Amino acid sequence: MNETKKIPVILDGDPGHDDAIAWVLANASPALDIRAVTSVCGNQIIEKTTYNAMRIMTLIGLHVPMAKGVDNPLIANPIIAPVVHGKSGLDGPALPEPDFEMSPLSAVELMAKVISESDEPVTLIPTGPLTNVAGLLLAHPELKEKIARISIMGGGIQMGNWTPAAEFNILVDPQSAKLVFQSGIPIIMAGLDVTEKALVCPADFDRIRAVGNKVAVTVADWLEFFYQFHKTMDYPGAPIHDAVAVAALVKPEILTMREMYVDVETCGDYCMGCTVGDWFGTTGHAPNATVLLDIDREAFVDLLVEAVKTYGEGN
Numbered sequence: 001m002n003e004t005k006k007i008p009v010i011l012d013g014d015p016g017h018d019d020a021i022a023w024v025l026a027n028a029s030p031a032l033d034i035r036a037v038t039s040v041c042g043n044q045i046i047e048k049t050t051y052n053a054m055r056i057m058t059l060i061g062l063h064v065p066m067a068k069g070v071d072n073p074l075i076a077n078p079i080i081a082p083v084v085h086g087k088s089g090l091d092g093p094a095l096p097e098p099d100f101e102m103s104p105l106s107a108v109e110l111m112a113k114v115i116s117e118s119d120e121p122v123t124l125i126p127t128g129p130l131t132n133v134a135g136l137l138l139a140h141p142e143l144k145e146k147i148a149r150i151s152i153m154g155g156g157i158q159m160g161n162w163t164p165a166a167e168f169n170i171l172v173d174p175q176s177a178k179l180v181f182q183s184g185i186p187i188i189m190a191g192l193d194v195t196e197k198a199l200v201c202p203a204d205f206d207r208i209r210a211v212g213n214k215v216a217v218t219v220a221d222w223l224e225f226f227y228q229f230h231k232t233m234d235y236p237g238a239p240i241h242d243a244v245a246v247a248a249l250v251k252p253e254i255l256t257m258r259e260m261y262v263d264v265e266t267c268g269d270y271c272m273g274c275t276v277g278d279w280f281g282t283t284g285h286a287p288n289a290t291v292l293l294d295i296d297r298e299a300f301v302d303l304l305v306e307a308v309k310t311y312g313e314g315n
């Protein structure tokens with residue numbers, strides 16, 4: 001039987017509770033072949049996002065090469081988000097200590113190695129600022145043709161979250177984001193337009209916890225912690241932003257999308273980091289992004305429940 005071909009991917013993130021849940025989903029999916037993981041500064045400083053990445057990989061049994069990103073965004077000063085993810089960047093449940101050594105390569109060099117050695121083009125799934133991806137494109141422009149697509153969590157055509165105009169991942173490193181959107185590589189953009197609808201609610205936390213294995217219980221604990229911030233803003237659930245960038249690859253049928261030209265504002269007092277979407281084609285530029293706009297929330301939650309079930313029997 002001709003098994004569906006797996007998509008070779010690299011996970012790049014700033015864990016971060018929703019990055020962690022996105023990686024649980026990616027690692028559980030038969031559609032993806034995770035070739036490497038790289039950390040980026042974003043939700044917390046690079047040391048913390050790197051440590052978190054290694055602990056998540058240990059928890060989920062993801063043993064692939066892992067490398068650390070750079071200390072700062074390309075040009076902008078770092079912004080971190082302890083109010084959302086806590087001092088560690090992944091507050092909440094205790095996690096195992098890393099059971100493997102990090103690669104001696106930089107994140108950019110590990111990405112380049114994996115892509116150049118791959119028999120087929122590789123998909124990148126960045127769920128934090130785009131510093132590493134931009135660094136890869138600047139250092140290795142010859143590898144662009146071996147990058148199949150970039151499925152990002154970032155931006156928002158209709159709104160921002162860290163400023164009225166800008167979403168956090170893009171705002172942290174707008175110059176890198178602009179470089180990525182202008183690269184000519186197909187982009188899938190899971191921006192706030194869709195991720196603010198990717199809500200996992202307390203009743204769903206219980207469904208996930210009831211699965212009973214270690215990963216399921218940890219995901220439920222991550223959800224409880226992550227929801228604390230959103231509850232203060234009257235959200236009915238926690239928006240699991242980053243997992244939508246994975247869902248776009250493993251279950252695109254639960255999403256509504258629109259091809260659009262998107263560019264990134266890299267100046268201005270009010271609009272720095274804004275992802276400007278050309279809804280009506282007024283710029284004359286051909287679309288460079290598949291912008292995700294809506295999601296079947298129930299199906300999204302079911303996807304997460306099925307994913308945690310793959311991590312073994314409960315207690």
Ligand code: RIB
Nearest residue numbers: 016018127128168169241
């Ligand atoms: O704006 C949401 C994004 O910022 C998510 O990727 C979250 O992890 C933070 O990085």
Ligand code: CA
Nearest residue numbers: 016019127128
């Ligand atoms: Ca993230």
